[in-house]
Amino acid sequence: MEAKSFCGLDFGTSNSTVAVPGRDGVELAPLEGGSRTLPSSIFFDFANGAPVFGRAAIDAYVQGVDGRLMRSLKSVLGTALMDETTRIKTKTYSFKDIIGLIVARLKRAADEASGRDVTQVVLGRPVHFVDDDPAADRRAQDALEEIARAQGFTEIAFQYEPIAAALAYEQKVRREEYALIADIGGGTSDFSVVRVSPEGRARADRASDVLASKGVHIGGTDIDRLFSMKSVMPLLGLGGDMRLPFSDKAISVPNGFFVDLATWHRINLLYTPKVARDLAELARYALAPERIARLAEVIESRRGHSVALAVEDAKIALSSAGAATIDLSEVESGLSVAVSEETLHGAIVDQLGALSRTLQETLAASGLSGERIDAVFLTGGSTAIPAVRAAVTGLTPQATIVEGDMFGAVGLGLGLDAARKFGSDNAMRAA
Ligand SMILES: Nc1ncnc2c1ncn2[C@@H]1O[C@H](COP(=O)(O)OP(=O)(O)OP(=O)(O)O)[C@@H](O)[C@H]1O
Ligand SMILES: [Mg+2]
Numbered sequence: 001m002e003a004k005s006f007c008g009l010d011f012g013t014s015n016s017t018v019a020v021p022g023r024d025g026v027e028l029a030p031l032e033g034g035s036r037t038l039p040s041s042i043f044f045d046f047a048n049g050a051p052v053f054g055r056a057a058i059d060a061y062v063q064g065v066d067g068r069l070m071r072s073l074k075s076v077l078g079t080a081l082m083d084e085t086t087r088i089k090t091k092t093y094s095f096k097d098i099i100g101l102i103v104a105r106l107k108r109a110a111d112e113a114s115g116r117d118v119t120q121v122v123l124g125r126p127v128h129f130v131d132d133d134p135a136a137d138r139r140a141q142d143a144l145e146e147i148a149r150a151q152g153f154t155e156i157a158f159q160y161e162p163i164a165a166a167l168a169y170e171q172k173v174r175r176e177e178y179a180l181i182a183d184i185g186g187g188t189s190d191f192s193v194v195r196v197s198p199e200g201r202a203r204a205d206r207a208s209d210v211l212a213s214k215g216v217h218i219g220g221t222d223i224d225r226l227f228s229m230k231s232v233m234p235l236l237g238l239g240g241d242m243r244l245p246f247s248d249k250a251i252s253v254p255n256g257f258f259v260d261l262a263t264w265h266r267i268n269l270l271y272t273p274k275v276a277r278d279l280a281e282l283a284r285y286a287l288a289p290e291r292i293a294r295l296a297e298v299i300e301s302r303r304g305h306s307v308a309l310a311v312e313d314a315k316i317a318l319s320s321a322g323a324a325t326i327d328l329s330e331v332e333s334g335l336s337v338a339v340s341e342e343t344l345h346g347a348i349v350d351q352l353g354a355l356s357r358t359l360q361e362t363l364a365a366s367g368l369s370g371e372r373i374d375a376v377f378l379t380g381g382s383t384a385i386p387a388v389r390a391a392v393t394g395l396t397p398q399a400t401i402v403e404g405d406m407f408g409a410v411g412l413g414l415g416l417d418a419a420r421k422f423g424s425d426n427a428m429r430a431a
Pocket of ligand 1: 011014016074185221382
């Protein structure tokens with residue numbers, strides 16, 4: 001019988017990775033061409049119904065292929081949307097089915113890279129899928145487990161994503177140190193205080209080395225939403241007034257349409273005949289009907305993800321420049337909006353505060369003062385934002401800042417954890 005094989009699987013809100021045993025230890029598997037990350041995106045081509053994944057999914061959508069793009073599906077885990085179904089042409093899918101297609105795609109890559117049927121997996125999970133609701137959090141993990149089982153994984157374990165990142169970081173340390181691991185991704189921000197050491201790599205049970213872990217449901221997709229609400233949505237009517245018949249009092253236009261359009265995993269909910277009718281009605285009473293007409297046009301032409309991609313591009317540009325332009329020519333020829341670092345920071349002040357508070361709580365729970373932390377290990381795409389980075393590194397004055405592999409550290413650490421749980425001793429190191 002073929003030997004069993006294991007992998008670590010980081011199903012991320014924005015990007016996914018898989019780590020498998022290679023010749024020289026655990027390594028990230030190629031997922032899309034030579035790339036070792038796969039954007040967690042799926043596109044259903046209406047002409048043939050076949051799903052495509054990753055960059056190919058986003059490209060198909062951007063090129064205007066008739067179909068439906070979905071991103072940020074991890075955000076649905078643990079919410080009421082989980083059990084809802086969506087019709088894609090003639091087929092009905094639940095969100096679980098759709099996440100299952102992505103997990104199947106990742107498993108195939110793991111099988112190919114290791115030349116085996118990979119049945120053992122350590123799945124990453126944020127410290128909280130859902131804030132302050134242990135029952136919903138449990139449902140989210142159970143749903144992910146059920147999805148993984150349906151795709152052929154038979155032995156399934158979970159690990160906190162920041163602990164996985166700590167295991168990846170530990171591969172590099174030369175002496176014992178207290179490390180603060182900060183993983184700020186697309187959906188969640190997770191912190192752990194961990195004792196790492198060269199000797200620790202070989203120990204099977206690391207519970208006593210994990211001093212604290214905390215997380216909060218804030219990530220790059222929330223930043224995209226808040227930034228969009230501040231910069232782009234006003235051009236589509238947000239914040240404007242309307243006057244209903246037989247009333248001389250102006251009231252604000254409802255903001256639900258804008259929240260949905262600015263939230264990656266809710267965009268497709270707007271593509272219904274009812275929303276089209278509601279917007280036609282709204283345009284009649286709005287004081288700036290031309291703006292509502294733009295909103296209706298974006299929805300009618302299914303360009304919601306284009307707008308969100310333009311906002312995300314500008315956010316990323318602002319990580320290395322003081323100013324950027326959000327190009328909205330897809331919405332209306334010549335339309336764009338200038339944004340600056342201040343616009344972005346202004347939109348996320350509350351979230352930066354919440355990150356600092358969660359970090360303070362993590363340090364308090366660890367029993368260590370900020371001065372005792374030797375290293376801050378940064379991973380996750382949102383750590384590239386200067387204001388986020390400042391919030392995360394501001395409480396640990398003695399620490400060396402270590403930039404991890406922004407998109408690969410968690411997946412690699414999950415693979416190392418899988419080697420510990422399922423593999424042989426010599427598999428327990430990174431290639
Ligand atoms: N240079 C950059 N500046 C700012 N944000 C960035 C940059 N690069 C990527 N991002 C953002 O990082 C996020 C994705 O990060 P990452 O891939 O670590 O998340 P994830 O692992 O998929 O999410 P999670 O772990 O929360 O489920 C996206 O919101 C993306 O816009
Ligand atoms: Mg992540």
